[in-house]
Amino acid sequence: MGLRFSDVCIDAHDTHALASWWSRVLGWPAEDTDDGDVALRAPAAAGPDWLFLAVPEEKVVKNRIHFDFTPEDQDAEVARVLELGARRVDIGQGDESWVVLADPEGNEFCILAAP
Template sequence: MGLRFSEVCIDAHDTQALAAWWAQVLGWPAEDTDDGDVALRAPAGAGPDWLFLAVPDEKVVKNRIHFDFTPDDQDAEVARMLELGARRVDIGQGDESWVVLADPEGNEFCILVGDE
């Protein structure tokens, strides 16, 4: 098949700030594109690049799609994310093994239980 998953596009009110935050979280380099967007370039084998697109509106509802991350140590990674400015959110998940967080613009993502 001639189809390749190359980018995840993320709407952002402040593309520079949100891309910088995720660049710090993931450890991926950020670069401005010719179109005025910001791209995070995934290292080889780490998945698609992330492209932050400017939108005028704020996020107002729960994401229809989100990212799941599996760390080596869930507690340590949740603590690191919170220190970087993530916040815990309740989307109705109840008492589950994963932790739901939101980035600075409110986009939800999950930190799963790793191979602790």
């Protein structure tokens, strides 16, 4: 018996708005689930699906886990994601090669330097 990593579950105050935002960032389709959640379906070999779960409270502390994305062009991707509504976040990272951003509900993620 083994385990398969199938979903990343993300608590969201507004599941449809946050899933729609990430759908635009990632280019993955969003769909409502039978349970009332919203899923982003990952393309083949792109990793697990993302499942947005409704919670009543807003995010109030720094994430204990976050996403890292490796772009072909870091500056272009940072600009694109900022234009979509992300914001820069200072979590004490200092002057590093990655850029820390937050989605519309405040979940931190990093855009790494291009390889």
